[in-house]
Amino acid sequence: xxxxxxxxxxxxxxMGLWLSLLVFALIWFAPFVFIVFTSxxxxxxxxxxxxxxxxxxxxxxxxxxxxxxxxxxxxxxNSVFVTVIKVPLGLMxxxxxxxxxxxMKNRWNKLVLLFIVFGTMIPFQVMLAPLFTLVxxxxxxDTYLGLILPYLAFGIPYQIFILHSFFKSVPKELSEAALxxxxxHFTTFRRIFLPITLPVMAxxxxxxxxxxxxxxxxxxxxxxxxxxxxxxxxxxxxxxxxSNEYGQLNAAIVMTVLPAVxxxxxxxxxxxxxxxxxxxxx
Amino acid sequence: MTRLFDRMANAxxxxxxxxxxxxxxxxxxxxxxxxxxxxxxxxxxxxxxxFVGLANYTYIFTQxxxxxxxxxxxxxxxxxxxxxxxxxxxLLALALNQPLFGRATLRAVFYLPVIIAPIxxxxxxxxxxxxxxxxxxxxxxxxxxxxxxxxxxxxxxLYSVFIAYFWQQVGFSMVLFLAGLQSVDASLVEASxxxxxxxxxxxxxxxxxxxxxTMTIVLVLSLIQSLxxxxxxxxxxxxxxxxxxxxxxxxAFSQSMQVFDFGRGGAISVVLLVITVGVVIPxxxxxxxREEQLK
Numbered sequence: 198x199x200x201x202x203x204x205x206x207x208x209x210x211x212m213g214l215w216l217s218l219l220v221f222a223l224i225w226f227a228p229f230v231f232i233v234f235t236s237x238x239x240x241x242x243x244x245x246x247x248x249x250x251x252x253x254x255x256x257x258x259x260x261x262x263x264x265x266x267x268x269x270x271x272x273x274x275n276s277v278f279v280t281v282i283k284v285p286l287g288l289m290x291x292x293x294x295x296x297x298x299x300x301m302k303n304r305w306n307k308l309v310l311l312f313i314v315f316g317t318m319i320p321f322q323v324m325l326a327p328l329f330t331l332v333x334x335x336x337x338x339d340t341y342l343g344l345i346l347p348y349l350a351f352g353i354p355y356q357i358f359i360l361h362s363f364f365k366s367v368p369k370e371l372s373e374a375a376l377x378x379x380x381x382h383f384t385t386f387r388r389i390f391l392p393i394t395l396p397v398m399a400x401x402x403x404x405x406x407x408x409x410x411x412x413x414x415x416x417x418x419x420x421x422x423x424x425x426x427x428x429x430x431x432x433x434x435x436x437x438x439x440s441n442e443y444g445q446l447n448a449a450i451v452m453t454v455l456p457a458v459x460x461x462x463x464x465x466x467x468x469x470x471x472x473x474x475x476x477x478x479x
Numbered sequence: 480m481t482r483l484f485d486r487m488a489n490a491x492x493x494x495x496x497x498x499x500x501x502x503x504x505x506x507x508x509x510x511x512x513x514x515x516x517x518x519x520x521x522x523x524x525x526x527x528x529x530f531v532g533l534a535n536y537t538y539i540f541t542q543x544x545x546x547x548x549x550x551x552x553x554x555x556x557x558x559x560x561x562x563x564x565x566x567x568x569x570l571l572a573l574a575l576n577q578p579l580f581g582r583a584t585l586r587a588v589f590y591l592p593v594i595i596a597p598i599x600x601x602x603x604x605x606x607x608x609x610x611x612x613x614x615x616x617x618x619x620x621x622x623x624x625x626x627x628x629x630x631x632x633x634x635x636x637l638y639s640v641f642i643a644y645f646w647q648q649v650g651f652s653m654v655l656f657l658a659g660l661q662s663v664d665a666s667l668v669e670a671s672x673x674x675x676x677x678x679x680x681x682x683x684x685x686x687x688x689x690x691x692x693t694m695t696i697v698l699v700l701s702l703i704q705s706l707x708x709x710x711x712x713x714x715x716x717x718x719x720x721x722x723x724x725x726x727x728x729x730x731a732f733s734q735s736m737q738v739f740d741f742g743r744g745g746a747i748s749v750v751l752l753v754i755t756v757g758v759v760i761p762x763x764x765x766x767x768x769r770e771e772q773l774k
Contacts, residue, residue, distance in 0.1 A: 210678070211577060211578075211579065214574050214577065214579070215579050215580065218571075218574055218575070218579070218585055219585075221571075221589075222585050222588045222589065225588055225589055225591075225592070225646070225649075226588050226591075227614075228603055228604075228607060228614070228646070229591070231607065231614050232603055232606070235606070243612055244612055247617065248614050248617045248618070290497040290498040290501070291498055293494045293495075293497065293498065294494060294495045294497075294498040294499065296494060297491045297494035297495050298495070301489075301491040301494065302491070303491040303492075306491075309495065309499070311763070313498075313499075313502065314763065315759070315763070316502060316506050316507070318703055318755070318759040318762075318763075319506065319510065319752075319755065319759075320703065320706055320707040320728070320751075320755060321506070321509075322707045322708075322709040322728045322732075323513070323706075323707075323728055323731065323748045323751045323752055323755070324509040324510060324513050324748060325731075325732050325735070325736065326513070326516075326523075326731070326732065326735030326736055326741055326744050326745065326748070327508075327509035327510075327512040327513040327516065327745070327748075328505070328509050329735075329736065330509075330512065330516075330523065330741070331504075331505065331508060331509055331512065346501060346504075346505050347505045347506075349501045349505070350501050350502050350504070350505030350506040351505075351506055353498050353501065353502055354502065354506075357498065381485055381488035381489050382488060382489045382494070383487075383488035383489070383494075384488065386494075407594050410596070411594075411595070411596035411597065411598075411599075412596075413596065413597065413598040413709075413710045413713075413714075414709050414710060414713075414732075417713075418732075418736060428596075429596050429598045429599070429710075432596075432598060432599060432602055433598055433602070433714060436602050436605070436714075440605075443606065443609075443612060446602070446606065447606065449602075450599055450602050450603055450606075453596060453599050454595050454596065454599050457594050457595065457596070458591070458594065458595070460594075461590075461591065461594045462587075465587060
């Protein structure tokens with residue numbers, strides 16, 4: 198750290214660079230400050246005080262009111278429920294497949310992998326209507342299962358892709374010894390591969406948590422009943438109904454965004470490794 | 480019984496089955512179905528779907544007044560997404576790769592918007608663009624400048640939406656470039672320093688060649704991301720005012736799910752799918768060849 202400060206001071210170009218970066222970072226961060234400040238102000242205060250004036254008396258009531266009016270108790274529960282089931286389940290079945298593709302004899306492996314990697318690039322936003330048709334024909338509209346299944350389908354490809362390349366890089370000696378000793382592939386997978394994959398799994402888990410938590414378009418077509426809505430749908434509908442209740446609207450934004458922000462701040466280093474291990478080094 | 484279990488514990492297709500099944504049914508089948516329905520007439524409710532040949536395509540290409548607007552907007556949007564977020568991301572990555580004080584915090588600030596739900600970004604920016612009490616209205620009033628109607632002016636709306644998208648996307652490109660920069664050979668950088676190469680030459684001859692593969696990846700991912708733009712447009716403008724921010728993904732959605740013309744909606748989806756696959760297949764072949772070279 199000291200070296201960094203010294204290096205910055207010594208070099209005028211670095212010093213200028215640092216100052217301009219600081220300005221940009223402040224601009225990038227400003228919307229968050231504005232939203233949080235607004236969420237703690239009363240309506241008259243919002244209309245009279247400056248955008249970056251800290252709130253006078255903290256109006257925490259905005260949060261309670263928004264929570265009740267927006268039905269956020271349901272939405273919060275639905276989001277948590279769907280995320281808690283979907284994320285670990287998806288990662289498990291992705292890991293099983295990735296293991297089979299990397300370590301088990303099957304002459305179709307290459308083709309299957311290609312078929313799956315293709316899916317990492319296909320935008321589901323293009324297929325919202327046929328997704329609805331499918332889920333509807335299975336009688337799963339407005340059910341958790343009806344949302345979880347498509348979420349799994351569009352989350353799995355990237356995870357298989359990453360885990361496959363990781364499993365490929367594990368030294369052969371490690372697994373072959375176990376297989377020769379008579380352990381099955383399933384045992385080898387569970388006892389040897391899963392434990393050493395934990396860091397990669399953690400990265401994928403967190404990325405997938407945020408993606409699932411934030412998903413809007415699929416939920417929009419599959420969940421019609423307001424009681425089944427997840428947080429993004431709840432926020433959207435709140436904006437539609439109470440767009441003039443600025444304080445409450447901003448409180449609703451903060452409540453929707455906060456869990457993902459906290460997860461990011463706590464697990465920051467996993468994020469970057471999860472995002473880049475596939476794309477750049479791959 | 481134990482022998483059966485042993486056989487199961489070693490059967491590759493059993494390991495693959497859960498993931499493949501859910502992927503085939505919920506990701507691949509809708510893609511096939513949307514292609515089928517694009518040749519049919521269907522309102523989403525009737526038990527029968529009539530085959531109508533290319534009628535839906537002729538309609539969207541020749542009679543649909545909005546299709547070409549949406550197409551044009553998608554092109555503008557994609558072009559903007561290919562230039563600005565990657566360029567800004569590259570500059571940020573280059574800067575934040577220097578030994579600067581507090582660079583971890585600075586990186587975190589630029590990456591923070593990436594993890595926020597696009598629909599929340601839309602809600603945030605709608606409030607910031609609010610013509611009466613929004614952030615920009617206040618700042619511009621303080622500067623004594625008239626307030627443009629960011630989201631209400633058809634000439635401006637698309638760019639206003641893009642600015643929100645830009646704010647969110649920059650961190651994504653930045654992180655990819657930062658990872659790519661780690662592959663720059665430090666000894667080459669040092670050697671060029673000793674040889675007296677300036678910053679620009681060092682960038683041009685050492686850094687740039689090393690991050691060219693990363694650049695391809697960032698551009699392809701940016702392109703795919705931009706074709707997917709749905710949440711942010713839906714939340715900020717819903718395609719308006721007077722279709723000035725309408726885009727193909729959103730238009731396909733509204734044709735099917737709001738007008739209940741699944742055939743026409745399907746045809747629009749297929750156009751977008753063909754464009755996407757046209758980019759994805761060459762990219763996959765490129766990355767496969769690259770991987771084999773690395774081995």
